[in-house]
Amino acid sequence: MAGFVFTNEKCIGCNRCISVCPVLTANKTVKVDGGSRVEVNQGQCINCGSCFDACEHGAREYTDDTEKFFEDLKKGTKISLLVAPAFLANYPREYGSVLGGLKELGVNRIFNVSFGADITTWAYINYITKHNFYGGISQPCPAVVNYIETYQPELLSKLMPIHSPMMCTAVYVKKYMNLSDKLAFISPCIAKKNEINDPNNQGYISYNVTFDHLMQYVRAHKISGRNAKDEIEYGLGAIYPMPGGLKENVRWFCGDDLFIRQIEGERHAYEFLDQYKERIKKGKELPFMVDALNCGMGCLYGTGVEPEKTENDDILYEIQKIRGQGIQKKGAWAAKGTPKQRLAQLNRQFSHLNLNDFIRRYTDKSKGHEIQMPTQKQMDEVFTRLHKTTPETKAINCGACGHQSCRQMATAIFNGCCDENSCIYYVRNMSEEEEEHARREIEEREHEKEKLQRENEIIAGIVEGLNADFKNMDISIHQMVEGNSNNARESMAITSAMAEVMDFCDGMRQSFEEITGVLDKLENNNNDITRIANQTNLLSLNASIEAARAGQAGRGFAVVAEEIKNLSESSRTTAQDSNNNKDEIGIAIEQLVQKSGHLQEIIDNVNERMTNLASSAQEISASSDTVLEISSELRGKAAELTGIRKS
Numbered sequence: 001m002a003g004f005v006f007t008n009e010k011c012i013g014c015n016r017c018i019s020v021c022p023v024l025t026a027n028k029t030v031k032v033d034g035g036s037r038v039e040v041n042q043g044q045c046i047n048c049g050s051c052f053d054a055c056e057h058g059a060r061e062y063t064d065d066t067e068k069f070f071e072d073l074k075k076g077t078k079i080s081l082l083v084a085p086a087f088l089a090n091y092p093r094e095y096g097s098v099l100g101g102l103k104e105l106g107v108n109r110i111f112n113v114s115f116g117a118d119i120t121t122w123a124y125i126n127y128i129t130k131h132n133f134y135g136g137i138s139q140p141c142p143a144v145v146n147y148i149e150t151y152q153p154e155l156l157s158k159l160m161p162i163h164s165p166m167m168c169t170a171v172y173v174k175k176y177m178n179l180s181d182k183l184a185f186i187s188p189c190i191a192k193k194n195e196i197n198d199p200n201n202q203g204y205i206s207y208n209v210t211f212d213h214l215m216q217y218v219r220a221h222k223i224s225g226r227n228a229k230d231e232i233e234y235g236l237g238a239i240y241p242m243p244g245g246l247k248e249n250v251r252w253f254c255g256d257d258l259f260i261r262q263i264e265g266e267r268h269a270y271e272f273l274d275q276y277k278e279r280i281k282k283g284k285e286l287p288f289m290v291d292a293l294n295c296g297m298g299c300l301y302g303t304g305v306e307p308e309k310t311e312n313d314d315i316l317y318e319i320q321k322i323r324g325q326g327i328q329k330k331g332a333w334a335a336k337g338t339p340k341q342r343l344a345q346l347n348r349q350f351s352h353l354n355l356n357d358f359i360r361r362y363t364d365k366s367k368g369h370e371i372q373m374p375t376q377k378q379m380d381e382v383f384t385r386l387h388k389t390t391p392e393t394k395a396i397n398c399g400a401c402g403h404q405s406c407r408q409m410a411t412a413i414f415n416g417c418c419d420e421n422s423c424i425y426y427v428r429n430m431s432e433e434e435e436e437h438a439r440r441e442i443e444e445r446e447h448e449k450e451k452l453q454r455e456n457e458i459i460a461g462i463v464e465g466l467n468a469d470f471k472n473m474d475i476s477i478h479q480m481v482e483g484n485s486n487n488a489r490e491s492m493a494i495t496s497a498m499a500e501v502m503d504f505c506d507g508m509r510q511s512f513e514e515i516t517g518v519l520d521k522l523e524n525n526n527n528d529i530t531r532i533a534n535q536t537n538l539l540s541l542n543a544s545i546e547a548a549r550a551g552q553a554g555r556g557f558a559v560v561a562e563e564i565k566n567l568s569e570s571s572r573t574t575a576q577d578s579n580n581n582k583d584e585i586g587i588a589i590e591q592l593v594q595k596s597g598h599l600q601e602i603i604d605n606v607n608e609r610m611t612n613l614a615s616s617a618q619e620i621s622a623s624s625d626t627v628l629e630i631s632s633e634l635r636g637k638a639a640e641l642t643g644i645r646k647s
Contacts, residue, residue, distance in 0.1 A: 004047055004062045004193055011037035011059035015422065017051035018402025022270035023151065024371055024411060027051075027402075029418040036421065038402075044369060046146035047191035048294050049303025050266035053310075062190045064304065065206075066213035069184050073106045080109040080181040082169050082205065083230060085117065086188045086241040086299045089318040090211060090309055098218055100225030108181050109173075112230035116169025117237025121249040122350045123162040123358045125343065128289065133160075135286025137273070138246050139360065140164040142191040143294035143303075147270055151371070153364040154277050160289070163360045164195065165240055170204040171357055182206040186214060188241065188302030191294070200361045210304030235333035239323045241299030242316070247291040253332070253343040254288075261287040265296040374414040382410040386426045393425065400424040509597075530572050541565070 013036035018027045026044040029036050040051075040060070051060045073079060081102065088095050099110055120140065127133055139145050139160050148155045163171060166185055173179040184207035185192060193208040195201060217223070236252055239245040247260040263272045269292050280286070295302050300319060301310045309315060332345035374382065383406075388394045394406050401422045403409040412418050420426045544562065 004064070004190055005040050005045055005049065005051070006042075006061055006063075007037060007039045008059055008061050010057045011039075012057055013037045014057070015400065015402030016054040016056070017060065018418075019399060019404075020050040020054040020266060021402075022046070022048060022050065022147065022266055024403075024408065025369075025415050025417050027417060029422055041417070044150075046143050046150060047194060047303075048143040048147075048266050049190050050294075052303060052307075062210075062303075064187075064190065064193060064208050064210045064213050065184070066209050066217055069207040069209050070105075070217060072182070072207075073102075076106065078108055078181045079106070079184050079207070080173070080179060081107055081111065081184055081186055082116075082166060082173075083110060083112050083186045084166070084188050084211075084241065084299065085112065085114040085238045085322075086302065086305070086315075086319075087186050087211060088112075088238075089241065089300055089315045089322060090188070090305060091215070092318050096227030096229065097224045098215075099228035099230075101218065101223035102225070103228050104225040105223065107184075109179065110228060110230045111169055111173055111232055112234055112238075113165045113169045113185075114234035114238035114240070115232040116167070116172065117165035117240040117249070118235050118346075119168040119172060119237075119350060119353065119358060120162060120165045120240075121237065121246070121253065122346050122353070123168070123355055124160060124246075124289070125250065125253060126347075126355055127160070127162055134288060135280070135290070136160040137276075137290045137292055140240065140246065141292060141294045141299075142189065142195040144269060144273070144292050145362070146191060146194055147273065149362055149365045150369050151366065152273055152277055153366045155273060155280075156362050156364060158276075158280065159360075159362055161360050161362075163201075163358050165237060166192065167195070167201055167204065167360070168358050170201075172353075174204055175357055176353070184209050187211070188299045188305050190303040192304075198363075200363065211302075211309075212304055212306045215306060235331075236323070239319060241302070242319045242323075243293065243296075243298040244291060245298060250289065250291075251339070253339050253346055255339045258288040261290045263290060263292045264294075264298060266294055268296075269294055371411070372415050374411060378414060379407065379410055382413050385413075386410070386420055386423050387429045388425065396425055398424060530576065534572065 013029065015029075015038065017038055021027055023044055023046060026041050026046070027038050028041045030039050037059075047062075049062070052062075069079070081099070083099070091098065099107075103110070117140075124138070128136065135158060137144070137148070137155065137158050137160060139162070142164070145159065148159055162168075166187075170183055173183070183205045185196065185205050187208050187210050189208075190210065196205045196208050236249050239248060243264045244262045247262050250260060251258060263269045273292070276290070293299065297310070297316075300315045332342050332349055334342070334345075337345075383389065383394055386406075388396075388406065397405045401409045401418070401424065403412060406423075409418070409423060413420070413422075544565070
């Protein structure tokens with residue numbers, strides 16, 4: 001069964017559509033953008049349209065063949081109209097001009113389905129009397145047929161096997177008038193499209209054009225023409241769309257003493273059918289027939305009628321006028337005569353018809369549409385998920401979820417049509433639990449806040465101490481920086497002085513080298529003196545020898561020779577003493593040179609250390625700057641921390 005009803009973006013998930021839907025699984029709650037909406041479950045929907053009346057948000061829409069109908073007219077497709085009886089009652093002043101405008105657009109012929117309703121009445125009475133088919137359910141309403149075929153197939157044998165007025169009209173114009181045109185039904189009903197598409201109906205009708213969409217199109221495109229009339233005269237079939245219209249037709253021909261059970265209204269009709277099935281099973285007494293319509297006010301206020309038309313009783317008054325005109329006619333529709341005489345007239349009027357041409361067949365469509373009924377264990381599992389564990393909580397039956405009872409909602413959950421969040425009891429419990437959880441969280445947060453305040457006080461004291469320590473550290477660092485700078489300056493001064501000492505050592509070493517050179521010369525001179533002294537001493541000896549030989553004459557020369565000898569000895573002694581002193585001086589100078597070299601090594605070492613000290617002082621200075629920056633940042637962070645903790 002194709003679906004024609006759908007949910008648009010206006011849905012707020014209020015569940016009112018669920019509350020009026022006769023099919024438990026025809027709606028499905030889905031999560032959308034953090035909220036919920038109720039989608040039409042197309043495969044389960046019987047297109048009864050009850051949700052349109054219930055929804056105050058305009059969240060339900062439907063599709064029909066209006067656009068396709070006008071497109072095909074423009075293409076030149078030959079189309080004739082079957083007009084529902086309710087169209088005249090809804091649009092008594094526009095009826096002729098709208099039909100005239102459609103003819104100007106290319107519509108070929110126009111037939112009022114009231115004539116087909118007369119055939120339906122004739123076929124019903126004949127079939128019931130010939131087959132003793134008592135207790136049969138009327139089938140002009142496609143939503144009722146959809147429901148039985150899909151959800152109550154046990155009642156298929158009780159559906160009247162006669163076509164609806166729409167189909168009886170289509171069969172008549174196709175078979176008895178040999179009309180080959182495509183047929184469009186001007187319809188008050190969304191669900192008629194299901195009947196049109198049913199393979200059992202052989203594709204006789206091509207378009208379901210609802211009143212609502214037709215009139216929107218007519219007004220938008222200013223369609224109007226000379227008054228046009230339908231072509232075939234009809235009788236009381238014109239009142240079929242009113243509540244009890246079929247019942248009144250049957251009584252017109254069979255008498256008022258027949259019990260015809262009249263049922264209207266979306267929920268009432270389907271609840272009745274469920275109960276009626278049980279009545280049949282138990283073999284209880286049945287009525288002559290059941291006149292069942294989906295809509296509470298019949299087809300006059302059908303699902304495809306403009307919503308504003310349902311706001312008053314004007315249509316009911318119009319249908320009464322049409323009824324009054326119908327019973328003033330002659331023959332079967334004349335007010336005079338008995339029901340038996342009228343029936344005879346009706347049979348004569350349709351004597352040329354073959355009842356078998358108007359027989360309707362039905363299809364069991366229940367496979368794949370079964371509503372899964374949970375076992376008691378499965379039902380209890382659903383209730384447990386809903387936090388309903390007592391008989392009282394399982395029977396709250398508040399209806400807020402859209403279902404008539406908690407058990408029905410649990411069944412819907414079991415069938416996957418909704419979830420726990422559709423249950424106000426569950427949501428309330430969850431809210432209470434969340435509220436309690438939130439309360440505990442608030443208490444915990446207050447406790448944490450108090451704890452945090454205490455910690456803040458401790459931290460504030462620590463931070464205050466840290467700030468004082470940072471200040472002292474800054475002072476110490478500044479002092480260290482200043483001392484380090486002094487050390488650097490002193491190190492540079494010492495390095496400079498040591499350089500002077502190094503220069504002095506170099507000069508002293510050069511002087512020692514010069515002294516050593518002078519001593520070497522002195523030694524050479526002393527050696528020369530010693531050699532001269534030795535030669536002189538030898539000469540003196542020779543002179544003494546010669547003086548001795550000279551005797552008295554040589555005594556003076558001997559004295560001189562003695563003096564020379566003494567001088568020579570003295571010179572040699574002095575030279576030797578000088579050499580001895582020179583050796584001692586050389587040893588002393590050598591020791592001074594060695595000590596001078598050692599001093600230079602010490603000075604080099606001191607210089608190296610002073611250089612390292614100067615570099616370290618520079619590094620200490622740079623590190624001190626970094627420490628000062630970090631200290632400043634830490635002091636700022638401590639202040640921020642104090643502010644954050646206080647907040």
